[in-house]
Amino acid sequence: EVQLVESGGGLVHPGGSLRLSCVVSESTLRNHWMSWVRQAPGKGPEWVANIKEDGSEKYYVDSAKGRFIVSRDNAKNSLYLQMNSLRAEDTAVYYCVSGGSWFGYWGQGTLVTVSS
């Protein structure tokens, strides 16, 4: 069974930074696009960013452009999200997901809380 395990969430002050990590159990996912999707409390999911298999293409939701950076290390079966200049509205559970179009496998999520 494919497993995606996120880590790195926590409480951060507005303007602060955080780096999320995701380890994928299935090495074949290195041949797939990967994405980050977040879900604010009581809200629907929101796609944040995706990255091509080899990392050569990356796309972001407008609210993340210039602040977030998605990256991957296929040798380590890992996906990352560097989040800078965090705002209160970035508070959400962040999910690591397989795919760049539809999202077949999801991690359990890691909670990011931006608050003073």
Next chain:
Amino acid sequence: EIVLTQSPGTLSLSPGERATLSCRASQSVSSSSLAWYQQKPGQAPRLLISGASSRATGIPDRFSGSGSGTDFTLTISRLEPEDFAVYYCQQYGSLPRTFGQGTKVEIK
């Protein structure tokens, strides 16, 4: 950006009944690039349908998807107790990928 509007917001039904959920897009979704997800409290969403009508691996055949262009439907033919949850549609025909706000299917 394509905005997805789901209706109704809440659907109150009994086990064994048929559920019909709607997802309307603000502009045409190319190549029927629409997916449906189920989410239960405290869990991550689960993929049910992609390509508007193709069930994901392991999804029971009581779940079916249809539609094209701007109007899509998820149908649950006979509700089982485990089907009471929130359902989201998501388009992937263009960037940014967007989700609807969800339909809650609750026990009547």
